[in-house]
Amino acid sequence: KDLTSLAIHFTKEDVMLLDDLKNNLKEYHPTLLLVAKNARDAVQNYLDYLIENEPSLIEPAGLGADNYNWWLKNVHLVPYTIEEIIDRVEMEDYRLYTMLKLEENRNKDVPDLKPVKSYRQYRDLVRGAVDHLMEFIESNEIFTVEENIDIEKYWAARKSAFRTGNDEMGVPDYFSYYVQREPVPHEAHEGLGHDFEWQRLDNDQREIRGIRRLFFIEWIRDEGWAFALEELLMHAGVLDGRPRSGREIVYEQAIFRNCRALMDLKMHTRILNLNEAMDFCVDCAPHGELLDDSHHLWYEARTTLRIPGWHMGMVIGKIQLMKLFRDRAKQLGMEFNLKQFLDHFISTGFIPISLIRWEMTGL
Structure with missing residues (x-):
């Protein structure tokens, strides 16, 4: 039933x-108008079918705990059950909210960050954040950026995605709200966390570690690493010298990702249906008014049901990485070196974190 509701919502947008x-083609390319009309009518017919048959489509969409647990263990090599993951994600939620409130108190006399007012300001703000990240990573010896990693390749893709506050359906976008104020956490996630890893993957000729495999079994490592960088780099000092309230953004964005993880887990254990899960996210996230009935939240809910574990994987991947931090640091004691540790982690390639942990620690 929930999948049908999602299909109806997005098919209406498609129409x-x-x-x-059609309207644009009528003016600029009238020879293609009939093709566009036929496509539009076909999609409308599909929408009519969904609406007509919705009352009979009543099966639950979530996988159920048993199937989810089998999938975690046997496909993604995650060493936790869904029940254990819920406990860990909820503990993370407690921590993040506590840190956010401490930051808000610390910054109570600091002016709020103001959003940019133009495309040029947005471009300059984001480019400055990208350059700041690169300088910080190098000067503080966080991890190695190899010579074949091209920051300009990321920048070219990033520029093409610039928005001024609205998504493609004209609804305020949640992350754009933050990026217009302090883009460093977002660029750490998307640039250092994702784009650089994908460039490494393109350059990696190893037959197992250097390829994407069926069922994207490396995705928790991919998303966990990118998500972790937002907060880990903040604690390493990347926001020092920048407006202090930018630290609040790190926690606010992290809480939203945590809310999506809980939505994921509660939908697949069939605790929440679609409408309940979306209401939960609005209530759970800071500035939930930006999410209420938004295209962004509908998109994330669809992702939750179509790609089980996507949101959960960000959070549990971050937790697994921090556990690896702790375990390796305890093994090495005073010989632990951050850059060596992260370079080793990165060099292991696109494999599940449980295998990386075994390789790096023997545990």
């Missing part, structure tokens, strides 16, 4: 987009 396309 709207095709109507806009």
Whole structure:
């Protein structure tokens, strides 16, 4: 039933987009108008079918705890059950909210960060954040950025995705709200966390570690690493010297990702249905008014059901990485070196964190 509701919602958007396309083609490319009309009518027919049959489509969408646990253990090599993951994610939620409130108290006399007012300001703010991250990583010896990693390749892709506050459906976008104020955490996630890793993957010729495999079994490592960088780099000092309230953004974005993880887990254990899960996210996230009935939240809910564990994986991957931090640091004692540790982690390639932990620690 929930998947049907999602399909109806997004198919309505598809009809709207095709109507806009038809109107534009009428003026600029009239020879393609019939093709666009046929496409629009086909999608409308599908929408009519979904609406007509929705009352009979009543099966639950979530995997159920048993299937989820089998999938975690046997496909993604995660050493926790869904029940254990819920406990860990909820503990993380407690921690993040506590840290956020401490930051807000610390910054109570600091002016709020103001959003940019133009595309040029947005571009300059984000480019400055990217350059700041690169200088920080190098000067503080956080990890090695190899010579074949091209920051300009990321920048070219990043520029093409610039928005001024609204997503493609004209609804305020949650992350854009923050990026317009302090983009460093977002660029750490998307640039250092994702784009650099994908460039490494393109350059990696190893037959197992250097490829994507069926069922994207390395995804928890991919998302966990990117998510972890937002907060880990803050604690390493990347926001020192920048407006202090930027630290609040790190926690606010992290709480939203945590809320999505809980939505994921509660939908697949069938504790929450679609509407309840979306209401939960609005209530759970800071500035939930930005999410209420937004295209962004509908998209994340669809991702939750179509790609089980996607949101959960960000949080549990971050937790697994921090556990590896602790275990390796205790093994090495005073010989622990941050750059050597992270370089070793990165060099292991695109494999599940449980295997990386065994390789690095023997545990």
